[in-house]
Amino acid sequence: MALVRRTNVLGPHSNRVVAAASVTPAAPADAPAIGRAHVPAQSAPFQPGASTRSASAEATADAAADPGAAPAGEEVGVAIAAAGPAEPTPGGExxxxxxxxxxxxxxxxxxxxxxxxxxxxxxxxxxxxxxxxxxxxxxxxxxxxxxxxxxxxxxxxxxxxxxxxxxxxxxxxxxxxxxxxxxxxxxxxxxxxxxxxxxxxxxxxxxxxxxxxxxxxxxxxxxxxxxxxxxxxxxxxxxxxxxxxxxxxxxxxxxxxxxxxxxxxxxxxxxxxxxxxxxxxx
Structure with missing residues (x-):
């Protein structure tokens, strides 16, 4: 039997999409910063079904706890997102x-x-x-x-x-x-x-x-x-x-x-x- 798996040809992470973006505040130079959201250096992979509301709440809490100002144009962190189906696509593996x-x-x-x-x-x-x-x-x-x-x-x-x-x-x-x-x-x-x-x-x-x-x-x-x-x-x-x-x-x-x-x-x-x-x- 000639059996072929998708992961054998494209690799074990062929269904995963990884994106990285540098986040820079878009506020004017004379506008005071209202807070800072700390982005970890290595974020955990995205889990399907996880609530995005809890992530936003954590970012808001971090901003309230650390209200220091940031100079205009300074990068405040790097956001890393990883997405992809955790389970094989039915009929396509x-x-x-x-x-x-x-x-x-x-x-x-x-x-x-x-x-x-x-x-x-x-x-x-x-x-x-x-x-x-x-x-x-x-x-x-x-x-x-x-x-x-x-x-x-x-x-x-x-x-x-x-x-x-x-x-x-x-x-x-x-x-x-x-x-x-x-x-x-x-x-x-x-x-x-x-x-x-x-x-x-x-x-x-x-x-x-x-x-x-x-x-x-x-x-x-x-x-x-x-x-x-x-x-x-x-x-x-x-x-x-x-x-x-x-x-x-x-x-x-x-x-x-x-x-x-x-x-x-x-x-x-x-x-x-x-x-x-x-x-x-x-």
């Missing part, structure tokens, strides 16, 4: 838009890319171009190689991220936020809804970009795995295992590598902990 899933086009494109990588792996196996399976000493070392492989694939695809779906979504969100900030107190609920909609489209763009990135990374990793002999299942099972063709194993390896470095890091950590636990067991 928050807006929410249902989340947007990834586009169907990006989903179809991702699986077409994975299928293209599978076809490339099958072609290398069919024409005997694929390499022999690499067998490393233990599973931890193999997963470390896969981790480095996944990191390399991510770095290769990083310069092309600007061409993937959702590249304009962030600019649209920033434009909606700027429009809301420029209107400030004149902003309406429709402006908040536009910001929430832009945020929802940004999330949709991220999901679509993630699907397409996964498809490209899986396709590249599948072909590279078949060409280099890096097969996940054959390496774990051993040299004598021949349960599935190596080109299918290359697809499995490509999917694991295309998923990114975080899942591989979690698997490596789990395998390492199990290995240490088995070594510590007498």
């Amino acid at each position: 928050a807006a929410a838009v249902p989340p947007q899933p990834a586009s169907v086009l990006s989903l179809v494109s991702a699986f077409l890319l994975v299928a293209a990588g599978g076809v490339g792996s099958w072609a290398l196996w069919h024409y005997k171009i694929n390499a022999q399976a690499i067998h490393l000493p233990d599973a931890t070392t193999f997963f470390a190689v896969l981790f480095a492989f996944a990191t390399a694939i991510e770095r290769i695809l990083e310069p092309f991220a600007r061409f993937l779906p959702g590249k304009h979504a962030r600019g649209e969100l920033e434009a909606a936020v700027a429009n809301l900030a420029n209107k400030y107190h004149d902003a309406t609920l429709d402006d908040l809804i536009q910001v929430a909609h832009a945020k929802s489209m940004l999330e949709k763009g991220r999901a679509s970009r993630g699907l397409v990135s996964w498809g490209i990374a899986t396709a590249v990793a599948t072909v590279a795995s078949s060409a280099g002999g890096l097969y996940l299942l054959h390496s774990i099972a051993g040299e004598s295992w021949d349960g599935i063709p190596v080109w299918i194993d290359a697809i499995v390896t490509g999917i694991v590598v295309g998923s990114g470095t975080k899942p591989l890091h979690d698997v490596i950590s789990k395998v390492q902990k199990n290995k240490e636990k088995s070594e510590d067991t007498p």
Whole structure:
């Protein structure tokens, strides 16, 4: 759910208006001053519903208690007023838009890319171009190689991220936020809804970009795995295992590598902990 609050965009005091004014007596130069009203240096914020009559009475009492004269043209104090609704404006403080899933086009494109990588792996196996399976000493070392492989694939695809779906979504969100900030107190609920909609489209763009990135990374990793002999299942099972063709194993390896470095890091950590636990067991 794309939820946007007015205070998150305009700040916590977006509904408060603060004004300051210097007060100077308008009496002629030869007119005697009848009193002085003391204005505190820091006035308390205005409370809605407070009686202005009591404030006037206090000022009159101060003037009667201190009847000293003030020279003409002298400022007698600074009046500070703060006003604004203490409670949120009904219907104008928050807006929410249902989340947007990834586009169907990006989903179809991702699986077409994975299928293209599978076809490339099958072609290398069919024409005997694929390499022999690499067998490393233990599973931890193999997963470390896969981790480095996944990191390399991510770095290769990083310069092309600007061409993937959702590249304009962030600019649209920033434009909606700027429009809301420029209107400030004149902003309406429709402006908040536009910001929430832009945020929802940004999330949709991220999901679509993630699907397409996964498809490209899986396709590249599948072909590279078949060409280099890096097969996940054959390496774990051993040299004598021949349960599935190596080109299918290359697809499995490509999917694991295309998923990114975080899942591989979690698997490596789990395998390492199990290995240490088995070594510590007498």
